Amino acid sequence: MNLAYYPGCALHGSSNDYEQSLRACFETLDVRLKEIDDWICCGATAAHSLNQKLAIALPARNLALAENEGYRQMLAPCPMCSMQLLKARKALAEDEALRRSVSEIVELEVRGETQVLNLIQLFEAVGLDRLKAAVKTPLGSICAACYYGCLLTRPASVVEFDDSEQPRSMEKIVETLGGKTVDWNYRTECCGAGMTMASEQTVLELSHKILSNAAAHGANCLVVACPMCHVNLDMKQVNIERHYGVRHAMPIYYLSDVVGLALGFKAEALGIDRHFVCSATGKA
Amino acid sequence: MKVETAVSSSANVVPLVESLAHTRIRDCYQCGKCTAGCPMAAGMDTPPTQLIRLLQLGRAGRALRAQAIWQCVSCQTCATRCPKSVDCAGVIDALRQLSAERGMATPAQQRIVLFQKAFLRNIRRNGRLNELELIGEFKFSTFLRGRSLSFLFKDATLAPQLMKRKKFHLAGEKARDRGVVARIFARCMDDSQL
Numbered sequence: 001m002n003l004a005y006y007p008g009c010a011l012h013g014s015s016n017d018y019e020q021s022l023r024a025c026f027e028t029l030d031v032r033l034k035e036i037d038d039w040i041c042c043g044a045t046a047a048h049s050l051n052q053k054l055a056i057a058l059p060a061r062n063l064a065l066a067e068n069e070g071y072r073q074m075l076a077p078c079p080m081c082s083m084q085l086l087k088a089r090k091a092l093a094e095d096e097a098l099r100r101s102v103s104e105i106v107e108l109e110v111r112g113e114t115q116v117l118n119l120i121q122l123f124e125a126v127g128l129d130r131l132k133a134a135v136k137t138p139l140g141s142i143c144a145a146c147y148y149g150c151l152l153t154r155p156a157s158v159v160e161f162d163d164s165e166q167p168r169s170m171e172k173i174v175e176t177l178g179g180k181t182v183d184w185n186y187r188t189e190c191c192g193a194g195m196t197m198a199s200e201q202t203v204l205e206l207s208h209k210i211l212s213n214a215a216a217h218g219a220n221c222l223v224v225a226c227p228m229c230h231v232n233l234d235m236k237q238v239n240i241e242r243h244y245g246v247r248h249a250m251p252i253y254y255l256s257d258v259v260g261l262a263l264g265f266k267a268e269a270l271g272i273d274r275h276f277v278c279s280a281t282g283k284a
Numbered sequence: 285m286k287v288e289t290a291v292s293s294s295a296n297v298v299p300l301v302e303s304l305a306h307t308r309i310r311d312c313y314q315c316g317k318c319t320a321g322c323p324m325a326a327g328m329d330t331p332p333t334q335l336i337r338l339l340q341l342g343r344a345g346r347a348l349r350a351q352a353i354w355q356c357v358s359c360q361t362c363a364t365r366c367p368k369s370v371d372c373a374g375v376i377d378a379l380r381q382l383s384a385e386r387g388m389a390t391p392a393q394q395r396i397v398l399f400q401k402a403f404l405r406n407i408r409r410n411g412r413l414n415e416l417e418l419i420g421e422f423k424f425s426t427f428l429r430g431r432s433l434s435f436l437f438k439d440a441t442l443a444p445q446l447m448k449r450k451k452f453h454l455a456g457e458k459a460r461d462r463g464v465v466a467r468i469f470a471r472c473m474d475d476s477q478l
């Protein structure tokens with residue numbers, strides 16, 4: 001399987017541990033990821049908050065780059081990026097005049113045909129059977145609260161993925177790998193997203209509720225598929241503990257971390273040792 | 285007079301919001317489901333249902349000055365759950381854009397406005413986000429506004445901690461063709477004051 005890869009800024013910056021673990025997994029699973037040459041930022045919340053045209057044009061440039069390289073599918077492991085790409089793709093596919101004007105703006109013909117996959121969808125495309133067959137170390141000790149956050153399933157009309165209220169796709173993968181999952185309430189609540197720097201209090205409040213609810217339902221770790229969620233729940237966890245006078249000590253794994261552990265990788269090979277919250281499980 | 289200013293500054297806002305957000309404000313029948321699911325509603329001066337109502341009543345000036353539009357975390361819950369398919373999150377995006385362009389953003393949420401602007405300036409220059417540079421630029425611009433030393437140094441320990449974990453690019457990654465990025469920005473932001 002060959003597909004275009006759009007890492008986005010986070011995976012080449014403060015979330016490069018996420019890229020490390022997903023690359024390890026897909027190399028083992030014979031999925032070849034070809035990074036889009038000279039990709040640019042999707043614009044994220046700043047673009048869709050300040051300039052709607054830019055919020056279409058920046059992702060459209062990346063769609064056009066992938067299309068012109070002949071790719072029909074691309075992986076965008078950051079849900080912010082994948083949502084922005086999908087939103088642009090949908091708008092372009094529905095409106096020929098917009099396609100023409102955006103093609104001029106981004107200096108490349110863009111058709112909005114490239115399929116955009118999130119991390120969960122790529123594991124699904126590999127197939128749960130193949131994943132199961134590749135397991136070397138079943139995830140016996142993991143009891144995961146699978147956390148989807150916002151943009152993997154919302155807005156439903158744009159991302160068209162899983163159930164926006166009761167998603168189950170991550171649970172299925174974790175269970176396929178021999179792990180246990182818990183039923184809990186905060187699977188699709190927001191962690192505070194891009195407020196990390198500008199309004200830390202928002203992140204502390206929202207992420208504290210998520211961590212508390214996961215623990216109350218018996219989880220011994222959270223599994224995420226978003227770099228922003230990881231930053232807020234992992235990097236900010238010590239601030240949350242200090243602010244609320246509690247001890248969470250809750251390890252936060254990327255979905256590709258737990259897949260990688262099941263495929264037999266050591267924690268260090270996946271970048272788990274570079275997380276802020278240490279874990280007993282990860283060092284197994 | 286004050287009233288006239290409020291009216292003229294908010295004239296034509298509703299059609300603009302509707303065209304920017306590709307949604308119809310009049311479709312909302314005020315059921316309140318958007319506010320019920322909003323993770324930020326409890327702390328908002330004007331929760332989502334009321335923002336929409338202000339627009340329906342032609343009081344757009346109040347919506348453009350609301351703190352709520354900048355407190356919104358863009359989680360998309362309101363838009364996903366709306367039984368009338370009003371894209372409430374999209375309406376808030378449109379309000380933010382118009383509020384920033386017209387210099388009407390509430391001073392109380394200045395940090396968030398400055399952060400989003402610093403983010404855009406950063407990618408306009410580099411093509412890709414340089415996180416360290418963004419933090420520096422954001423901190424500096426908020427310091428110029430508020431003169432808060434404690435906020436300026438609040439995350440000072442973060443950089444060494446990220447560095448210890450090799451969690452960023454020291455020099456920062458840049459796109460090669462930054463010329464095209466600059467031209468895309470110019471074409472999209474020509475009429476904008478940002």
